[in-house]
Each structure stands twice: as structure tokens, then as C-alpha cells.
Amino acid sequence: MNDAALHRSTLAIHAGRGPRTPGGPLNPPLTLASSFHGGDYAREQGTPVWEAFEEAIGTLEGGRSVSYASGIGASTAIVETLPAAAKVVGPAAGYAWTRSLLRDRADSGRITLTEVDTSDTEATLKACEGADLLWLESPSNPMIEIAELDRLCAELRDRDTRVAVDSSFATPLLQRPLELGADFSMHSATKFIGGHSDLMLGVVTTRDERLDARLRHVRAQLGATPGSLESFLALRGLRTLPLRIETAQRTALELARRLSNHPAVKAVHYAGLPTDPGHERAKRFMDGFGAMLSIELDTTPEAAEAVCRSVRVFTHAKSLGGIESLIDRRARYTGSSAPQTLLRLSIGCEHVEDLWNDLFHALEQENQS
Template identity: 40%
Template sequence: MRGFSTNAIHAGQEPDPSTGAVIVPIHASSTFAQDGVGGLRAGYEYSRSANPTRTALQECLAALEGGRHGVAFGSGMGASDVLLRVLLKPGDHIVIPHDAYGGTFRLVDKVLTGWGIEYTPVDLGDVDALRAAVRPTTRVIWCETPTNPLLGIADIAALADVARTAQARLVVDNTFASPYLQNPLALGADVVLHSTTKYVGGHSDVVGGALVTSDDELADKIRFTQNSVGSVPGPFDAWLTLRGAKTLAVRMERHSDNAERIAELLVGHRNVEKVYYPGLPEHTGHDVAAKQMRRFGGMVSFTVTGGSAAALAVCAATELFTLAESLGGVESLIEHPAAMTHASVAGSVLEVPDNLVRLSVGIEDVEDLADDLRAALDGLRSP
């Protein structure tokens, strides 16, 4: 069996047979010549249905997650939408994390409920609470681990047991961990979701999403629905994502190194109330994370003393941490979830603290990052 980095560089990426090109070409063609009616060359007819560059990416992602089928999308939300169209019908019920990503909550709460879908937010770190929330109509348990933005941890294997008993599908959004740090299919999940915009792409220059599964029938339904609704990435986007995946392992090691150092700094700072990072021994999900993750990743959140105004002041004061949404790129980002990525959950049971700051810790020199963040925090008036 090949190792992770070998798959990242070679899976689906043999040298081009016609030219010998080592790097997968960008097949920027919307349509493909046929050898007679229905005589497809290598199975391609129209790029909404399939494209060779996208195929290479899909084969690579499947290999990285240890699944049989990878399907690439134009965005993570596009992947989420297609999957839920496939798995749910009017009258069905879905369980979501009580601190789910704001875009996921918006899709479920604002779009799917209009289609007759019911949902229940649950702390998926509490398996008993999940069991209590499951209904006869529950068809999907939707998990993020770590969660966005509170870095909650769920035991994927335990959730898979609950899902099997309920005859529901366990979907794991693996965006924060990346395939390098965690492989949910090996722990019993039915489907893995990625916003490949984030760590897989890794350079903040492409938007994309992906689903990976080993269920042949489910994969066929996903592909059919994707083709029907047109939620596909272009070949250049697929190529950029594939290029990013090649360095995923080395980047995730550096992200994790840097995030561990930043978390330690935050824990000891007088103007920080609480640090959310599963690599900290005091994190409630630390032991589970240590069991199912290779390392603890590059995302760190924390609350500051002084409320929302203090959080906004910290976000405005950093120089190397750029104020921006998204995450997982080589550069460090800082944001205020309550007013930015998670504004859609304001006033709901998923509302996040208004003094919460989220960091996507990049791969710069860590002492420079530490100095930047320390200066921003030192500038706050102490309580």
C-alpha cells in the first residue's frame, strides 16, 4: 500500500500518454470528439458530465481518504447540497452539530426546511445526547470534527455505531482536519465531505468541494445528481486543487507545529479567557482527537476579555494575520466569527460567542506570528 504523500503526488496522475507530460494537463475543452455516434474516446463527451483533469483530482482525493469513489464539486456547499438531495426526502430528519459551520446551518435551516426536512442540533461530543435526538425518520447524522469555529471533537467510530443502529448515514465534514490528519471512512463514516478550498487546495486561490465514499450505489446517485444540477468545478480549478494536494502532508505538519505554539501563547496570555484547540490536554475532546487524528491541525479559536469590542480590536490590530474569511491557506488569517463566517447563526441555538476570535494559522515563521498576535493582545486594556 502506498503512503499518503506518494498518493498525493501520483494517484490519478500518471504521465500524459500522448506527450509524456509529468503534470496532469488542464483539459480546457467543453466537449469531446466522438468516433461515431456514442463512440466516446476514454469515456468523455461533455465537461459537465466528466473531464479528464477532474477525473485525476477525483482519483487522487479518493486515494487520500481511502475510499473507492471521489467526486469533485465547484464548492464545498455545492457538494453538501448534492449529497443532501441524494440522502433526504420531504419528511426526513437530519442531526447536525450544535456548533456547525454557518453555511451548513444556513443550507439546512433556510433551504431544506422549506422542502419539508426537519433537523436537530446536538453536541456530537455527547453520544448519549445523539442517541436521544435520533428519530425513526432520521436519515443523516452530519458531523464536523473538529467543528467550525469552536473546535469541538466527536468520536467518529461511536457516531458510526449510532448511525448504523438508526439505519442512517454518517457524513463527516473533514475540512478542518484534511485527509492527512484524519480518515473518517476508516472509522465507519459513510461519506467524507471537504471544502477543498481550504487545506486541500491550500493556497487561497481556488474554490472547490469534494465527496468521497466507498458505497458504489451512493456514488452513482451522487454523480447522477451532480450532472443533473451542474455543480461541477472547471478544469483549471480541478488542476489548481490537484496541485495543492501534492504538498498537503508537508503543509499540515507545519500548520500543526505553528498552531501548537500559538495555542500555548494564548493559554498564558492575561487577556485571553479560553482557548479552543484539541491539541491542548485540557480540551474536552483531546483524548478522542489524539485517538483518531494524526495531529491536531492548524485552526485555533479563543475568547478575549472585554467582549465583542475587544475581539474586533484584536482582529484589527494584527499585521501578519490577515483579517479575512476562509481558512487553510499557507498565509495566516484572523476573523470574528459572530460577524463574519457565522453571522447566519445569529439569534439561533448555534450562535457563537461575540468575543470569539478564530485563527487559521499559516506556515510562516512561527515566532513572527507569535509576536504579531502577542502585540495585538497586549494592546487590549487588561481587566
């Protein structure tokens, strides 16, 4: 099969299946083993089901992939590739566990950390003077901001600054950071790749063989190994990702449009809207706008929380990327003094009118109370 000739939605279905051997299984089988004949040990050499999942993601990303027990395990592995006292530039707003990971490493003296608004390209480039690593999250959590990945990677290519991109919200179908010049592309496969809210897994892809070897060593050293069942389920989830993301992002755009005109909504954060600050950037290097959006309500934090409790089709829960739509109240960023009336929506595959009616009635019910 000539991978270069196939659309990525086709690759998501076929990559990582192995040779078409007569009598062999169509899907890579679940391998429940820690030791193998000849001396291989799963923590060190991996297992066939890990390898199948990594081959599939690597094919989509255009590099070599290493899987981990969780997304934060994958993030930790990237940090562990750095030398002692490395200078890291990270996002001032973004996924709380990644930011606490970087801050913990800075507090212990493992790295020095500069936080910056990574949607501000000039400020980010200035902060990267002498940096060993720039950590980007795009689209970001929970504000759905788009970093200027193409320009940042191009500007840093001639420096000794590596670029890591958490691309979990985009998936490999909508954004491929390695093609833009990034050194690491990271995904929490717990989210859209797995797609069914039933596993935890992370994956990092790189084109540098030395970094790939280092990532594998870190996995073995720290024991951040993925489970065989989780890898099997994530690979199965990947097969339906093209259908799920197409449906979900189409619905997300329609909901964003309607919510933009609702009197209770102060702001909608979604790059698919032409008025969004990240719209033109996303059009340049993304193949879609994704299925995550956030809305700010013109109300109190208590009322915003009540909206989450009032929905019946949406599920009030943390996390994202599942086939079911989720809603949760989030802080704009840790330490913000602004009223916490931001609602993050992960759009699934329910019918758009059912989701809209659910949101509309929850917003109207709160307006009347």
C-alpha cells in the first residue's frame, strides 16, 4: 500500500494492521503478555499491540511514535529528554496538569521556566531567546486559542530550540506539527483518538531517531507503559476517528454560530468563526477547526454551573473527545481573578438539533431563574 497516495482518513482505517497474510486476523490481536521468547520484555521492547498503535499514529503524523500510559505521561517523557537546567518556554494558560508539570520541574531546579501567551507570536519568539524547548498547546485548553505554529517552527528552526506541540484537540487528522517543523507532536489519546471515554493513553511522535530512542528509554525507565487493552481500544477508536471528527466539528461550527447570537452568551471561542482571532491561522495550517469550543456567559459562576447541571443530552463531566458531548465549567486560566463563567464544550456525535435544544433550554431556564 502506497501510504503517500492515500487520504489520511483512509490511513486512519488501514495503518497498523500488519501484512495481509491468508488466515491471519484482520485486526491486530490483543496481546496479554509481559515476557516473550528470546528475552524481550514488554517494558523495554514493547508489545505487538503497542507497536500496531504506534505504527498507525506514526503513519498519520509522518514520524515514529511512542505510546505511554497517559497524556501527562507522554508530556513528562518530552521534558525528560531535556538536559539539566534546561530553559523551557511554556504557555501562561493551558492544560493545568501540563503547566503544573513544568512548574514542579522548575521549582525543583530541573528546568528554568518562562511562561508566555503563546498566541502572541512576537512575545513567544522573544521569550525563546536561548531556550532549549518551546512547549505549545494548540488549539489550547480551554480558550481554544491557535498558536502560530507555522511561523514559530520556521523562526526557531535555525536555533537550538526544540518545539513540542500538544495537538490533542486537533488530532492527527486536522493538524500535523511535524510537517510544520516541530520536533515533538504529542496527543492525549485518552481523548479524540480513543473516542469512547474508556481508556487512558498518550503518544509522542518525532522524526529524530535520537529523540525517538530517548523517548523509549524514558518510558522504560519511568515505567510509563501503556496497557495492552488500552492500546487495543485506542487503535480501534482510531478507525472511526475520521467519521467522528467530521460529524463533531460540523456540529461544533453550527452550535458556535447559534451561540454567538444568544443574549446570555458574552463570547464564543471557536476558530471556525470568521471573527475568532485564530481563524486565519487555523485556515493556514489546519484541515478543520475541531470539535472543542468554549463560551463565556454573561452571568454569575453559580448560574454558569447551574447550566451544566440542567443539560440532559450533554453530559456534565470532565475530559473531552468522546462520542458523547460533554460540558464543564472551567477557569480561563489558573489564578484568574475573573468570574469563572466559562463553559467548555466537547462536541460528540449526537444530532445537532438535540444538542442545540438542550443548550438553549438550559440557558433559557437559567435566565428565567
